[in-house]
Amino acid sequence: xxxxxxxxxxxxxxxxxxxxxxxxxxxxxxxxxxxxxxxxxxxxxxxxxxxxxxxxxxxxxxxxxxxxxxxxxxxxxxxxxxxxxxxxxxxxxxxxxxxxxxxxxxxxxxxxxxxxxxxxxxxxxxxxxxxxxxxxxxxxxxxxxxxxxxxxxxxxxxxxxxxxxxxxxxxxxxxxxxxxxxxxxxxxxxxxxxxxxxxxxxxxxxxxxxxxxxxxxxxxxxxxxxxxxxxxxxxxxxxxxxxxxxxxxxxxxxxxxxxxxxxxxxxxxxxxxxxxxxxxxxxxxxxxxxxxxxxxxxxxx
Amino acid sequence: xxxxxxxxxxxxxxxxxxxxxxxxxxxxxxxxxxxxxxxxxxxxxxxxxxxxxxxxxxxxxxxxxxxxxxxxxxxxxxxxxxxxxxxxxxxxxxxxxxxxxxxxxxxxxxxxxxxxxxxxxxxxxxxxxxxxxxxxxxxxxxxxxxxxxxxxxxxxxxxxxxxxxxxxxxxxxxxxxxxxxxxxxxxxxxxxxxxxxxxxxxxxxxxxxxxxxxxxxxxxxxxxxxxxxxxxxxxxxxxxxxxxxxxxxxxxxxxxxxxxxxxxxxxxxxxxxx
Numbered sequence: 001x002x003x004x005x006x007x008x009x010x011x012x013x014x015x016x017x018x019x020x021x022x023x024x025x026x027x028x029x030x031x032x033x034x035x036x037x038x039x040x041x042x043x044x045x046x047x048x049x050x051x052x053x054x055x056x057x058x059x060x061x062x063x064x065x066x067x068x069x070x071x072x073x074x075x076x077x078x079x080x081x082x083x084x085x086x087x088x089x090x091x092x093x094x095x096x097x098x099x100x101x102x103x104x105x106x107x108x109x110x111x112x113x114x115x116x117x118x119x120x121x122x123x124x125x126x127x128x129x130x131x132x133x134x135x136x137x138x139x140x141x142x143x144x145x146x147x148x149x150x151x152x153x154x155x156x157x158x159x160x161x162x163x164x165x166x167x168x169x170x171x172x173x174x175x176x177x178x179x180x181x182x183x184x185x186x187x188x189x190x191x192x193x194x195x196x197x198x199x200x201x202x203x204x205x206x207x208x209x210x211x212x213x214x215x216x217x218x219x220x221x222x223x224x225x226x227x228x229x230x231x232x233x234x235x236x237x238x239x240x241x242x243x244x245x246x247x248x249x250x251x252x253x254x255x256x257x258x259x260x261x262x263x264x265x266x267x268x269x270x271x272x273x274x275x276x277x278x279x280x281x282x283x284x285x286x287x288x289x290x291x292x293x294x295x296x297x298x299x300x301x
Numbered sequence: 302x303x304x305x306x307x308x309x310x311x312x313x314x315x316x317x318x319x320x321x322x323x324x325x326x327x328x329x330x331x332x333x334x335x336x337x338x339x340x341x342x343x344x345x346x347x348x349x350x351x352x353x354x355x356x357x358x359x360x361x362x363x364x365x366x367x368x369x370x371x372x373x374x375x376x377x378x379x380x381x382x383x384x385x386x387x388x389x390x391x392x393x394x395x396x397x398x399x400x401x402x403x404x405x406x407x408x409x410x411x412x413x414x415x416x417x418x419x420x421x422x423x424x425x426x427x428x429x430x431x432x433x434x435x436x437x438x439x440x441x442x443x444x445x446x447x448x449x450x451x452x453x454x455x456x457x458x459x460x461x462x463x464x465x466x467x468x469x470x471x472x473x474x475x476x477x478x479x480x481x482x483x484x485x486x487x488x489x490x491x492x493x494x495x496x497x498x499x500x501x502x503x504x505x506x507x508x509x510x511x512x513x514x515x516x517x518x519x520x521x522x523x524x525x526x527x528x529x530x531x532x533x534x535x536x537x538x539x540x541x542x543x544x545x546x547x548x549x550x551x552x553x554x555x556x557x558x559x560x561x562x563x564x565x566x567x568x569x570x571x572x573x574x575x
Contacts, residue, residue, distance in 0.1 A: 010400070016478055017401035020391040024411065027388065027448035032414045035425035042424065049424070096319075099312050107313075113562050114320045120554040121327070122507035124525040125547045128532055129326040132333075132345075132540055140329070140346045172323065177569065184570040233418055237509050241529055258420035263514065268424060275421040286416040290409070 036279075043272035049262070061269035065277070070249050070257075077163060078232065078253040084167040085174070085231040090223055093179035098208050101186045102194065112183065116176035123173055123237040130169045131242055156243055159250040166251055169238045174231060178223050185219035186212055222293045225285045254278040327551070334358070334544040341541045357545035365519055365527060367549065374523040375553075377439055377512075378505040381446045386498050389452030394482055396453070397460040398468050414450045419510060427514055437517045446505065452497055455568065459493035460486060496568035499561050503554045524550040 043061050045054035065071050100111055118126070134155065136142050142152040155161040189212060197207050213220065236255050239245060245252035245260055252260060254274060262271035332348035333341050334357050341348075361367060395401070396408060426445050427436070435441035463486065471481050487494070509525045516522055522530070528546045531539075558565065 013399055014401040017395040017399040017404075020395035020399070020478075021407065023388040024392040024448040024453065025407075027445070028411065028414050028450075030429075031426055031445035032417055032422060033410075035422040035429075036417055038425040039421050049428070096316075100316070103312055104309055104316070106309075107316075111316050111320065112566055114324065116562075116566060117555075117558065118323055118327070120503050120507075120558040121551045122509065122525045122528075122554070124507075124509050124528050125330075125551050126326070128528060128543055128547055129330050131532075132544075133326055133329065138342075138345055140348075143346055172326070175323075180566055180569045187570070229416055229418070233510075236419075240510075240513070241532070255418055255420045259423065262424050271420070271424065275418070278418055279421055282416045282418060286413055289412070289416075 039272045039275055042268055043276050045269055047268040048266040049268050050266070057269065061273040065270055065273045071274070073249050074252050074254060074257045077249075077251065080160070080163050081167060081232060081235055081253050082228055084164065085171065085227050085235075086224065088167065088171040089174045089178045089227045089231065090220070093175055093223075094182050094220065095208070097179055097183040097186045098212055101183060102207070102212075103204070112180065115179050118172050119174070119176035121173065123170070123234060124241055126169050126172055127238040127241040130165075130172070130238075134165060134168075157247050159247065162243060162247065162251040166235055166238045166242070169242075170231060170235045174227065174234060178227065181223055182216070182219060185216035189215045218293050221288065225289050225293070229282055229285060254281075327555075330544045330547045330551075333541055334548045336541055338539065338541045357541045358549075360539070360542045361531070361545050361549070364531070365522075367527075369520055370522050370524055370527050371549070373439060373521060374506055374525075377442055377508075377523060378502045380443050381505040382498050382501040384443075384447040385449045385452050385501050386494060388448040389456050389497070390482075390487075390494065392448075392453045393456035393460055394478075394486060396457055397463075398465070398481075398486075411450045411453055423511075423514060430515065436515055437521055438515075439521060442508075442512050442515050442523075445511065446508075449501070452501065455497050456490065456493060459490045459568070459571075463489055492564055493568050496561065496564040499557055499565060500568075503557060506554055 042054075044056060044058060046057045046060070047054040096115075100108060104111075133139050134141055134152075136152040136154045136156075139152075145152050153161050155165040193211055193215075194207060197211060232253055232255055235253060236259070239251055239253070239256045240259075243251045245256055249257070255278065258271045258274045258278065260271075261267045261274060329348045332350055335350035335353045335355070336348070337352060337354050337356060340352065392411070396404065422445070430436050430441040430444065435444070467485065468481060471485060476484075506523075507525060508523070509529075512523050512526055513529070516526060519527075519530070524546075528543070528550050531546050532543055
């Protein structure tokens with residue numbers, strides 16, 4: 001009797017749990033999981049989003065996408081975005097977090113607060129501010145550079161430069177959040193190890209590489225992953241507002257290109273095929289997240 | 302002490318220069334928004350409004366229904382925040398304090414939603430919301446945003462710090478889960494709930510990608526859409542007016558952040574991914 005009461009309570013708890021998860025689950029199912037499968041479905045059809053019938057074309061959309069030179073241009077752009085975003089939003093804030101935690105002793109609160117501040121501002125605002133600040137003829141940056149005899153490139157019209165410009169704008173917003181998360185990880189490392197190394201006269205860069213990086217590694221990987229996953233989606237806004245993917249697909253990344261195919265060219269199948277390819281890349285990152293990050297969350301404390 | 306300063310002063314200079322660079326665009330926008338157009342155009346660099354004017358704001362308020370647009374933005378952000386925090390709180394509670402079959406699979410599924418880029422969901426969501434007649438409607442903007450794995454994750458991290466024994470004792474005393482949530486868990490994770498709410502509000506206030514797909518008529522617009530429209534329709538020449546629109550768009554998130562700065566930074570600092 002004791003056992004059955006316990007059993008009854010357990011199954012009651014189970015249903016209670018499912019009940020609590022239900023609101024989130026229904027939203028995820030309707031607006032995330034079902035659309036995911038529907039996009040896979042659409043990737044096998046030729047359609048323009050308005051025609052009453054869809055034509056089944058098998059893998060033709062994937063063949064089209066994979067034989068289109070623009071896809072490879074977009075892939076190269078995406079890779080360049082990833083490299084720049086990681087340099088600006090993982091490497092630099094990691095070093096800054098290390099310095100703020102272990103080298104500086106004053107004004108820490110002010111520095112943290114000020115560095116985080118741009119993270120709360122809309123990327124549309126950021127795009128428009130930087131459009132003026134980085135205007136290659138009349139903007140303040142061009143004027144200052146001009147005083148030193150440097151001519152600013154017309155960055156929004158040049159392959160390569162345009163990606164640098166848009167990554168800078170995005171990083172202005174992303175940097176602060178990543179910095180705070182990395183600072184917390186560095187700050188959470190036991191002081192004894194670091195103090196001992198300092199007393200032994202170990203140079204700072206070695207403390208960073210040999211002690212801080214391994215001990216805050218899970219957070220480092222977490223920031224690496226979200227910088228790629230969210231960074232590529234954040235960049236969408238400045239691309240849409242400022243360049244619309246131009247000059248000639250020079251600033252389009254995988255996400256923007258999927259939007260362009262669907263809502264500008266009305267080639268739903270191509271867009272869906274591109275999105276599914278993007279999803280493959282993101283799933284590799286998800287696997288990394290569970291291998292290195294979530295494990296740390298479950299068993300660290 | 303001497304050697305210490307020799308190490309720290311260069312880094313203080315680096316930090317101060319860096320922060321000046323980060324904050325310059327904001328000061329530039331605020332300053333320029335109060336300057337007359339010709340003056341600002343001829344002398345971009347000197348952004349301090351020596352002859353302050355409200356003309357730019359008057360042009361913006363005259364060109365569209367700013368009150369309505371601000372209200373739309375506020376309404377979407379408030380509803381989305383309220384729902385997201387509630388759904389996240391309930392789910393996080395279940396994941397932290399209840400035992401049930403399929404917990405690991407469901408947790409994986411929830412976290413996996415963060416990895417679905419919007420390019421994958423945009424076409425089906427666009428079609429569904431159009432089909433039920435909610436495109437160009439504020440509710441259509443809100444619907445897909447009512448749950449968020451990030452919120453579940455942040456509250457999960459905060460609830461984990463509550464000792465399990467506290468909940469077990471309450472359960473032995475036959476306290477219902479509703480009472481435990483309301484009287485024990487909520488007071489203990491209140492800082493995390495507050496900062497998650499403010500963070501969601503700011504995110505939704507700034508949201509651009511989904512609203513720009515959904516909303517077609519100006520009276521349904523949110524502030525980021527209005528800002529973008531003003532730029533394109535004016536060909537980008539009315540730069541001081543654009544700066545005024547930028548200031549109106551960013552003022553609420555900035556004030557919220559400056560008020561709740563300690564909470565927000567505290568939550569991201571203690572979300573504890575080690």
